[in-house]
Amino acid sequence: MDIEAIRNEFPILHQEINGKPLVYFDNAATTQKPNAVIQALSDYYEGYNSNIHRGIHTLAEKATKAYEATRTSLQAFLNTKESEEIIFTKGTTESINLVAATYGRQNVKEGDEIIVSGMEHHSNIVPWQILAEEKGASIKVIPVKENGELDYDHYLTQLNSSTKIVAVNHASNSMGTINPIKDIIKAAHDVGAKVLIDGAQASAHLPIDVQDLDCDFYAISAHKFYGPTGTGALYGKRQLLEAMPPYQGGGEMIKDVSFESTTYNDIPYKFEAGTPNIADVVAFKAAIEFIENTGKVSMAKYELELLQYATEAVSSIKDIRLIGTSPNKVSVLSFVMEGVHHFDIGQMLDARGVAVRTGHHCTQPLMDRYGIEGTVRASFAVYNTINEIDQMVEGLERIVKFMK
């Protein structure tokens, strides 16, 4: 892959921060956007901004076509059986909340159990807690082993006929661990539970085939894989989506409304009340095309080379401890430095132009599991380079010298 050519597609990368070339290693929080995505946004606003699905004029038709074209692209990206099984949302958080508030409310009763994992993002914990509290259900947690992998054998002992929902991530945002979701899904189905997969961190790096996985729901955010913020999607199996009550009421999600009663629209529109985030959904397609044109498999292979190089270099620095050492990871490297607060490391790296994430990464229970408050997290995307990792490692070595 021609990384220099790829870098040239990302205008934001070509700047200095604190007098040093920007090194952007906060890709697990959000990726940067290629020209094609930025252009798609301005093309929409300059050329065919219009509300969708309602108008019969030319601009409305063009906007509707572009909006629906993203749904078709996502159908291929996730390998869903039908495009109607894709609902546009604000992102992973809203997708999970949608399922908890509709499928969850309809199907979870007092005494039922919901299983999440110990490495979930807060957005795959809190919606289930709200549901469990409302219904008198309980939450069980799959433990995380020292190396950052799930204790799968323990999970099998947690499943029973009271398990109604299993909600786990495909890959961890804090450690990068890739979870054995196909096995997790199969075992949950064996006891009659439904499974939601949080795909926020997997979408940029792993092939996703929802039919092969046989998951019931899969949630993604466009901004985690080169697309705009404020949009994402929920995949759900047709028969589940059709049986679920609507999430929000409003325009577009109805067939007929009277003051006596309302009949709801077909899926996916039943779940897309109101004017959606048209511009960002339209530009989302350009992000999917960027990944398809660059080649997801080659991108992931290159990112893993970066991860391996960084893992070796960072772990050889005195007093650094890696959090999450599974060999099966996406390109996320989390670590702590003995005696130095992660915020201080983040600030000192920023002074050298290096953007890393510090803190609990919205996974406080996971931090508790390791007895830490937070980590420094460097997460790599296709536009990162070995030279950039050297710049970070040099910074870390200086921090060790300076602080000790």
Ligand code: PMP
């Ligand atoms: N789950 C995981 C694993 C994540 O990494 C994130 C984003 N950090 C989310 C859920 C929430 O995604 P969003 O904020 O885009 O809704």
